[in-house]
Amino acid sequence: MSNFISSSIGKKVVMSLSGLFLVMFLCVHLGINMLLLFDNTGKLFNLGCHFMTNPVIKVIEPILALGFIIHIAWASMLTIQNRKARPVKYAVRNQKGNCTWSSRNMYVLGAMMLVFIIIHLMNFWAAIKLGEGTAGVMEHITYDGVTMENVYPHVVATFTNPIYCILYVIGGILLGMHLAHGFWSMFQSVGLCNNIWRKRWSCLAKLFAIVVAAGFSIIPIYMFFTC
Amino acid sequence: MADKILKEITLKVWRQKDAKSKGKFETYKIHNISQGSSFLEMLDILNEQLVSEGKEPVAFDHDCREGICGTCSLFVDGRAHGPDDDVTTCQLHMRRFDEGATITIEPWRCGGFPVIKDLIVNRGAYEQILQAGGYVSVNTGGIPDGNAIPIPKPAADEAMDAAACIGCGACAATCKNSSAMLFVAAKVSQLALLPQGKVEAARRAKAMVAKMDELGFGACTNTGACEMECPKSISIEHIARLNREFIKAKLKD
Numbered sequence: 001m002s003n004f005i006s007s008s009i010g011k012k013v014v015m016s017l018s019g020l021f022l023v024m025f026l027c028v029h030l031g032i033n034m035l036l037l038f039d040n041t042g043k044l045f046n047l048g049c050h051f052m053t054n055p056v057i058k059v060i061e062p063i064l065a066l067g068f069i070i071h072i073a074w075a076s077m078l079t080i081q082n083r084k085a086r087p088v089k090y091a092v093r094n095q096k097g098n099c100t101w102s103s104r105n106m107y108v109l110g111a112m113m114l115v116f117i118i119i120h121l122m123n124f125w126a127a128i129k130l131g132e133g134t135a136g137v138m139e140h141i142t143y144d145g146v147t148m149e150n151v152y153p154h155v156v157a158t159f160t161n162p163i164y165c166i167l168y169v170i171g172g173i174l175l176g177m178h179l180a181h182g183f184w185s186m187f188q189s190v191g192l193c194n195n196i197w198r199k200r201w202s203c204l205a206k207l208f209a210i211v212v213a214a215g216f217s218i219i220p221i222y223m224f225f226t227c
Numbered sequence: 228m229a230d231k232i233l234k235e236i237t238l239k240v241w242r243q244k245d246a247k248s249k250g251k252f253e254t255y256k257i258h259n260i261s262q263g264s265s266f267l268e269m270l271d272i273l274n275e276q277l278v279s280e281g282k283e284p285v286a287f288d289h290d291c292r293e294g295i296c297g298t299c300s301l302f303v304d305g306r307a308h309g310p311d312d313d314v315t316t317c318q319l320h321m322r323r324f325d326e327g328a329t330i331t332i333e334p335w336r337c338g339g340f341p342v343i344k345d346l347i348v349n350r351g352a353y354e355q356i357l358q359a360g361g362y363v364s365v366n367t368g369g370i371p372d373g374n375a376i377p378i379p380k381p382a383a384d385e386a387m388d389a390a391a392c393i394g395c396g397a398c399a400a401t402c403k404n405s406s407a408m409l410f411v412a413a414k415v416s417q418l419a420l421l422p423q424g425k426v427e428a429a430r431r432a433k434a435m436v437a438k439m440d441e442l443g444f445g446a447c448t449n450t451g452a453c454e455m456e457c458p459k460s461i462s463i464e465h466i467a468r469l470n471r472e473f474i475k476a477k478l479k480d
C-alpha cells in the first residue's frame with residue numbers, strides 16, 4: 001500500500017470513501033428532518049432528535065466530524081495540485097459542451113456549502129449543545145415520562161424567519177448540485193463503473209440529488225407557510 | 228457546388244519565440260479562404276503570407292494530416308482540436324467558420340506539455356509515461372501463431388477501442404485539472420484486457436500512474452471533458468478500469 005494515499009488515484013479514493021460516509025449521514029439527517037412534515041406539534045421530531053442522543057450516535061459524532069474534515073482537506077489538496085498542473089491558463093476556454101458546470105465547480109460548491117454548514121451548526125448544533133437557540137433558552141419537554149430537549153420551537157423560529165428560510169433552500173439546492181456529480185463520481189473513482197453502470201450511477205445520482213435537494217428545501221418552505 | 232470563399236477572417240495566434248521567452252497573441256488578417264480548405268491549410272496560407280511579408284511563420288505541429296498520427300494539436304476558440312467533436316485539428320475544416328470570424332489559436336496549456344515555440348508543445352511527457360510501463364515485455368523467439376491465444380470478442384473490441392488512442396494530448400489539454408488519466412487509462416486498459424498484457428497489469432498500472440503524478444499532471448475529477456474532446460472518443464470507462472487496476476495492484480503490495 002506504499003504511497004497509495006499520496007498518489008492521484010489514492011487521493012480520489014479518499015474523496016470517494018469520505019463522500020460515501022457523508023452521503024450515509026445525509027440519508028439519516030434527511031430521514032429525521034422529514035418527521036417535521038408529518039407532525040405540526042413537533043413531537044415526532046423531538047423524539048427523532050432524542051433518538052439521536054443514543055450512545056452509538058455519540059460515538060459516530062466525532063467520526064462524522066472527521067469525515068467532513070478529511071473530505072474538505074483532501075479536496076483542498078487536490079484542488080491546489082490540480083491548479084498547479086496548469087501554470088499558464090487559456091485565454092479563451094469553452095467547456096459548455098464537454099462537461100457540466102457542477103462537475104467543474106465541485107470545490108466552489110463545497111466551499112459555499114461549508115459556509116452554509118457553519119451557519120447551520122450555529123443555528124442548531126450550538127443551540128442544542130450550548131442550551132440557547134433561535135427561540136431563546138432550550139426548554140425540556142416530557143413525552144410518556146421521558147424528558148428530552150424541546151428542539152422543535154427552535155426549528156420553527158428559524159424557518160419562519162424569511163432570511164433563514166431562503167438560506168436553507170439555497171443550502172439544499174447547492175447540496176443537490178454537489179451530489180449530482182459527486183454521487184456517480186464516488187463509484188467511478190474506486191473503479192466500480194463501466195459503460196453500463198455509468199448510466200445507472202448517473203441516473204441514480206440525479207435522482208438522489210433531486211430527492212435530497214427537494215427534501216431539504218421543502219421543509220423550511222413548508223414550515224414557513226404553516227407554522 | 229463550389230465551396231464558399233471567406234473574404235476575411237481574423238486570427239489571434241499565440242506567438243512565443245522559444246521555451247524561455249514570454250509569448251503573446253498576435254493578430255493577423257487573412258483573405259479569400261475557401262471553406263473547403265482544412266484548418267491547417269488555412270494556417271499554411273497564413274504562413275506563406277507571413278513569409279512573403281518577411282515575417283517569421285507560425286510554428287505548429289502536424290504530420291499525417293488525416294487524423295491518425297496525433298501530431299497536430301491546437302486549442303481553437305477555447306476547445307481542443309477546435310469546435311468539432313471527435314476530430315483532430317487536421318480534420319477540422321474552414322466550413323465550421325463564418326465570414327468575418329475571429330479565431331483564437333493557442334497551444335495546449337498544461338504544465339506537463341511546455342511550449343517549445345509558438346503553438347508547438349513538448350509532449351514527451353506522454354512518451355515518458357509509456358516508457359514507464361505502457362508495453363508488453365516479450366522474450367525473443369519464434370513468432371507465435373496469430374490465433375494461438377483465444378481472446379473473447381468483447382475483450383478484443385474493448386482493447387481495440389482503447390488502442391485507438393493516438394497520444395495527441397487533447398485529454399490533458401482540455402481537462403480542467405490537466406490530468407493525463409484518459410491517455411494512461413487507454414494504454415493500461417488496452418493491455419490489461421489482453422492475455423499478453425495481463426501478466427504485467429499490476430506493475431504497469433502502478434508505474435504509469437506514478438510517472439504521470441511525477442510529471443505534474445493533475446488528478447482526475449471525473450468531469451468527462453476528456454472523452455468529449457478525444458478525437459478517438461476513448462471512453463472514461465477505461466479510467467474506471469485504470470482505477471480498478473491501480474487499487475487492486477496497491478492492495479497486493
Ligand code: SF4
Pocket residue numbers: 391392393394395396397398399409410413453456457458459460461
Ligand atoms: S486518449 Fe484521446 S485525447 Fe487523450 S491522447 Fe489518446 S487520443 Fe488523444
Ligand code: FES
Pocket residue numbers: 288289290291292293294295296297298299315316317318
Ligand atoms: S496531423 Fe496526424 S492526426 Fe493531425
